[in-house]
Amino acid sequence: MNLRIPGPTPLPPQVTAALQRPMINHRGPTFAELQKKIVAGLQPVLETKNDILILPSSGTGGLEAALVNVLSPGDRVLACTAGSFGERFAKIAAAFGAQVDKLTFPDGVAIEPERVVEKLRAAPETRAVLITHSETSTGVLHPVPELARVIHANSNALVLVDAVSSAGATRFATDEWGIDVVITGSQKALMSPPGAAILAISERAWHAYETARVPRFYWDWKEWKKWAVKGETPFTPALPIYFALDAALDLIHAEGLPAIFARHERLAELSRTRTQQLGFKLLPEPRYASPTVTALYPPTGVDARELIRRTRDDMGVEFAGGQGDLTGKIIRIGHLGYVHDADIQHALNVLEQALVAPVVLQSAALGD
Amino acid sequence: MNLRIPGPTPLPPQVTAALQRPMINHRGPTFAELQKKIVAGLQPVLETKNDILILPSSGTGGLEAALVNVLSPGDRVLACTAGSFGERFAKIAAAFGAQVDKLTFPDGVAIEPERVVEKLRAAPETRAVLITHSETSTGVLHPVPELARVIHANSNALVLVDAVSSAGATRFATDEWGIDVVITGSQKALMSPPGAAILAISERAWHAYETARVPRFYWDWKEWKKWAVKGETPFTPALPIYFALDAALDLIHAEGLPAIFARHERLAELSRTRTQQLGFKLLPEPRYASPTVTALYPPTGVDARELIRRTRDDMGVEFAGGQGDLTGKIIRIGHLGYVHDADIQHALNVLEQALVAPVVLQSAALGD
Numbered sequence: 169m170n171l172r173i174p175g176p177t178p179l180p181p182q183v184t185a186a187l188q189r190p191m192i193n194h195r196g197p198t199f200a201e202l203q204k205k206i207v208a209g210l211q212p213v214l215e216t217k218n219d220i221l222i223l224p225s226s227g228t229g230g231l232e233a234a235l236v237n238v239l240s241p242g243d244r245v246l247a248c249t250a251g252s253f254g255e256r257f258a259k260i261a262a263a264f265g266a267q268v269d270k271l272t273f274p275d276g277v278a279i280e281p282e283r284v285v286e287k288l289r290a291a292p293e294t295r296a297v298l299i300t301h302s303e304t305s306t307g308v309l310h311p312v313p314e315l316a317r318v319i320h321a322n323s324n325a326l327v328l329v330d331a332v333s334s335a336g337a338t339r340f341a342t343d344e345w346g347i348d349v350v351i352t353g354s355q356k357a358l359m360s361p362p363g364a365a366i367l368a369i370s371e372r373a374w375h376a377y378e379t380a381r382v383p384r385f386y387w388d389w390k391e392w393k394k395w396a397v398k399g400e401t402p403f404t405p406a407l408p409i410y411f412a413l414d415a416a417l418d419l420i421h422a423e424g425l426p427a428i429f430a431r432h433e434r435l436a437e438l439s440r441t442r443t444q445q446l447g448f449k450l451l452p453e454p455r456y457a458s459p460t461v462t463a464l465y466p467p468t469g470v471d472a473r474e475l476i477r478r479t480r481d482d483m484g485v486e487f488a489g490g491q492g493d494l495t496g497k498i499i500r501i502g503h504l505g506y507v508h509d510a511d512i513q514h515a516l517n518v519l520e521q522a523l524v525a526p527v528v529l530q531s532a533a534l535g536d
Numbered sequence: 537m538n539l540r541i542p543g544p545t546p547l548p549p550q551v552t553a554a555l556q557r558p559m560i561n562h563r564g565p566t567f568a569e570l571q572k573k574i575v576a577g578l579q580p581v582l583e584t585k586n587d588i589l590i591l592p593s594s595g596t597g598g599l600e601a602a603l604v605n606v607l608s609p610g611d612r613v614l615a616c617t618a619g620s621f622g623e624r625f626a627k628i629a630a631a632f633g634a635q636v637d638k639l640t641f642p643d644g645v646a647i648e649p650e651r652v653v654e655k656l657r658a659a660p661e662t663r664a665v666l667i668t669h670s671e672t673s674t675g676v677l678h679p680v681p682e683l684a685r686v687i688h689a690n691s692n693a694l695v696l697v698d699a700v701s702s703a704g705a706t707r708f709a710t711d712e713w714g715i716d717v718v719i720t721g722s723q724k725a726l727m728s729p730p731g732a733a734i735l736a737i738s739e740r741a742w743h744a745y746e747t748a749r750v751p752r753f754y755w756d757w758k759e760w761k762k763w764a765v766k767g768e769t770p771f772t773p774a775l776p777i778y779f780a781l782d783a784a785l786d787l788i789h790a791e792g793l794p795a796i797f798a799r800h801e802r803l804a805e806l807s808r809t810r811t812q813q814l815g816f817k818l819l820p821e822p823r824y825a826s827p828t829v830t831a832l833y834p835p836t837g838v839d840a841r842e843l844i845r846r847t848r849d850d851m852g853v854e855f856a857g858g859q860g861d862l863t864g865k866i867i868r869i870g871h872l873g874y875v876h877d878a879d880i881q882h883a884l885n886v887l888e889q890a891l892v893a894p895v896v897l898q899s900a901a902l903g904d
Contacts, residue, residue: 169558169560171558171559171560171561173561173563175772176559176560176561176562176772176775177559178558178559179558179559184556184558187555187556187776188552188555188556190537190539190546190547190552191539191544191545191546191547191723191729192537192539192544193539193541193544193854193856194544194730195541195856195857196848196854224592224593224594224597224730224731224774225592225593225597225754226592226754226771226772226773226774227771227772228753228754228770228771228772229592229593229754229771232753232754259753260753260754263751263752263753264751264753265751353772355559355772355775361559361774361775361776362562362592362772362773362774362775363592363731363774363775363776363777382751383631383632383633383750383751384631385596385600385627385628385631385632386593386594386596386597386600386628402596403594403595403596403597404543404544404594404595404596404721404723404730405594405730406592406594406729406730406731406774406777407544407723407729407730407731408555408729408731408776408777408780409731409774409776412776480564486561486564488561488563489563
């Protein structure tokens with residue numbers, strides 16, 4: 169199966185090989201070296217000198233770990249949402265007792281910095297602003313550098329960014345942009361299997377930690393940092409993901425980040441151009457289209473679900489469908505991580521072939 | 537390196553092979569079947585018909601997931617502790633606002649049912665009793681069946697059991713014993729890498745969930761169950777661990793649980809007998825010695841740390857040291873999961889050889 173979903177992404181053979189490494193003692197010198205090497209490999213990917221923690225969890229666990237370490241119940245939080253993952257970030261904050269102001273944009277529309285400024289001026293006590301960098305559900309890359317700039321210029325709020333489906337595929341300049349907490353995951357552009365969330369934590373975020381009162385234990389940053397200093401983790405780390413990240417980061421630095429970012433841009437452009445020629449309609453505003461995932465309405469009369477089923481079951485290429493309100497309405501092409509021109513050309517050829525197959529039109533004619 | 541620590545444990549070749557399976561869509565039919573098969577394979581291991589959830593986290597995350605779904609802040613909890621992992625379970629409950637009564641036993645001593653009864657009679661409002669089945673830090677197997685019996689006979693408290701280093705190596709009869717929440721992990725007797733916590737949840741625990749008010753999102757049982765019914769997970773699952781568990785459960789059921797339990801008993805007995813012949817002193821009361829890990833004080837004049845360093849660095853067998861107060865004082869032999877007679881015989885031979893090496897005695901003479 170050619171996996172063309174926006175994560176988990178296919179593994180390079182070197183990463184698959186690394187998954188065969190034997191288990192090690194997570195309280196011994198081999199693990200200490202491994203963890204140190206991975207952190208050193210991640211820092212340039214996130215363009216940061218901040219502390220990096222690797223937690224055994226999905227990306228959503230990483231979002232929770234970001235929020236529970238900087239918030240107290242009742243804290244005001246501004247959640248900028250424009251899709252499922254933005255909504256999820258907001259929901260987690262609300263679950264832990266934050267007073268969440270939602271600034272919602274329609275599917276496919278990018279967060280507007282001036283609207284964020286208005287909200288912050290109206291609520292200067294806002295403790296944190298939540299932003300999703302690449303909104304995987306709609307294929308929008310939100311303008312994080314500009315958003316962070318206006319947030320810092322107009323408030324003392326922390327800037328927390330979900331970069332799960334962007335970091336490593338496109339530039340994420342944590343320190344230059346002033347991002348207080350970045351959250352990413354192993355299973356997207358980092359070409360590793362799911363199972364680890366990665367956080368980069370600024371000095372300002374550590375300062376906020378000192379007064380944050382949301383209860384926490386497993387996600388407690390200070391514990392993770394205390395043990396990281398000793399080359400360990402407080403709880404058993406997800407070793408296979410460490411082995412994978414180690415191999416993947418070697419590949420990333422061998423290819424070079426500028427080349428990787430250019431490859432993602434090129435594959436995104438290829439995906440957008442050819443699908444629009446085939447009659448698909450791009451969901452996001454073109455200038456904000458994500459370099460990692462392309463969300464598309466199918467051509468008139470074509471059923472998205474049936475198109476996904478057919479390309480997967482009969483043609484060996486798996487695309488993603490829509491989430492939330494977009495369920496059954498769109499198709500999403502993942503082009504991130506270990507993906508090259510031939511993979512995307514093949515996926516687009518399959519999409520073209522599937523479109524002319526009578527079964528798709530027939531199913532659409534019958535309704536969904 | 538021969539890993540003789542009490543987890544992560546060595547992987548069978550079939551499990552290593554399974555880790556090479558390509559990534560799949562976690563929202564497609566292949567994953568749905570995989571999850572269903574793993575749950576069906578786990579139910580007999582835990583002797584339960586209860587719901588089983590598989591969470592992307594370490595075992596400690598599983599403990600947190602157990603507590604936050606049944607407790608409200610201020611709830612009274614009885615934590616039976618006799619080592620590091622019992623202490624950890626208690627700390628998590630306290631972190632989330634429970635009023636924790638601790639019933640502490642010295643290292644190596646098993647929890648006494650009559651003492652638990654006294655505590656419950658004194659605090660009939662106790663919401664939950666926390667027990668560690670195999671206390672990995674001291675090598676004690678606490679008498680869970682008897683404890684559960686007296687708890688149910690004397691209170692309405694839920695019985696939550698950390699079976700991370702026991703389930704799959706020794707009998708754990710969830711339903712027969714009336715255990716409300718069992719927590720285990722992938723990386724011990726289940727012969728898989730770390731990265732997944734496994735919970736089995738009784739009807740009583742689900743009932744408690746309905747009124748439990750500790751804030752939660754990532755660990756929220758209801759979300760995991762809602763998605764499990766659809767063959768999915770709410771957040772991206774740790775796929776390599778699923779592949780591993782699938783292969784490991786095939787091996788477990790091929791060998792048969794009675795044979796596995798007998799193998800663990802035999803290897804534990806072998807470990808205890810030969811080390812005592814070598815002058816080691818068994819930490820736990822012999823009748824409560826765990827079938828999965830043997831904790832030992834080294835012979836007089838032998839430094840535990842140096843013995844562990846030497847067997848690891850010079851002789852290729854890695855034992856574990858002590859935790860907490862026992863740091864530097866004991867050596868622990870893990871004999872759980874994919875481990876057979878020859879492995880333990882070899883480990884014990886190495887231990888014997890290391891004892892006669894002058895460096896061990898020299899270092900001990902110099903002090904630690």
